[in-house]
Amino acid sequence: MRPVSISQIYLSLFAGLSLYLLPWAGFGLMLRPDFVLLVLLYWLIRAPHFCNIGTAWLMGMLVDLAGGDLFGQHALAYVVAAYVAVIYQRRATLFNRWQQAGYVFLLLLVAQLVLLVLKLFGGSEVPGWNYLLPSASGILLWQLVIYSKIKVTGEREA
């Protein structure tokens, strides 16, 4: 188990935020995974004593600010996903790679569905199936975590 420092967590979260801030457009925008949420989930599972629901809320607020959206909608979505992540955190470290992928996919879906519900309340149209593409691309990106040295358990090799 490698020790985790708080600065490491916040640096990676801000790296995620700057990836989100890249000028995405067109098809890239449709495919863009939710970088901030992915980084959040990683730390929520790996270091829940440093990265908690409050951190998720803070990052959600920053995303809302950066996107010019209604205050608090990403915050709420991230908080709900973080809650689900935290209550199953102990089990998540024991999952094998398929279970872990499914679990993270579910969390990404939860966040997207919360956002969708909020948008529908706001009077948006029902989007097509491609609305869920970011979750799919997000889980593809998560394979990096599964197959590389940065395991959620913090072990160097497995």
Add this chain to the structure above:
Amino acid sequence: MEAQQTSFFVRGPSPLARLTFFAALSLVLMAVDARLHYLAEVRQGFATLLHPLEILAGSPLRLYRHIEQHFASLDALTQETHLLREQNMRLSIDLQRLPTLQAENEHLRRLLDARRPLAQPSRLAEIMHVSRDPFVQRIIVGTGSQQGVAAGQAVVDGMGVIGQVTRAYPFSSEVTLITDRELAVPVQVERNGLRAIAFGHGRDNTLDLPYLPVNVDIREGDKLVTSGIDGTYPNGLAVATVARIERNIDSPFAHIVCTPIAGTDKHGQVLILATSPATAIPQEEMHLTAKKKETRHHAARQH
């Protein structure tokens, strides 16, 4: 492993308590932001703080564009010069007739005793990125309130109306496109002067013309221009062309779909027209005058 185990016991409030607290906080913030508009200043402040990060994030694309421009082939440049020269020629022919037409127009206006149209100063702004939210049709441009941009100003490009500034931050501003659901543009059919209001459709990059009767005189291919009634858009700017008309027997209204003429995907720059945005009558004042009228009515009746 030890740090992990001690932290097992020191966890603070339970996850459910945290969830409830932060979810409630988000909901309250959403309600305040949507209904009360108290948070505009807070948003502006934080947006200014985030601006350096945005510039940082935008730098790879700028670098790429820079390199691309630098290595643009001679062939492409010659072609572009050729195109621009041709366009310039055509426009300068039009321009030669402009002073005559302007003089004639002024003369006629004087004869009719009509008000003279105002000159429209404008400023060039660069598109920084399109909105990150796939639900809304917005773009962010790199000119803000420090340069005199204010919410409510119209945004156009060389071909027609693009949209309207909806939020002005100090160094950038947010432009809502005419295809956004929340934007309506007062238009006029160029062919016969019929007035209507075009609403953004929100998803397919189209505009709708609702509330027009089935027998309305609109044909496919008609050009819609701004009517200038609202005071936001100067009149005569191209907005859209009518793409499809569905006349359904069941409905008293025709279903008219239009495609916008201007395009944000075609240019890197837009023009912001520096009109002074129309100020709405404050709600309280309206209430007051309404009350006054009411009391006056009552008084008149009693007398």
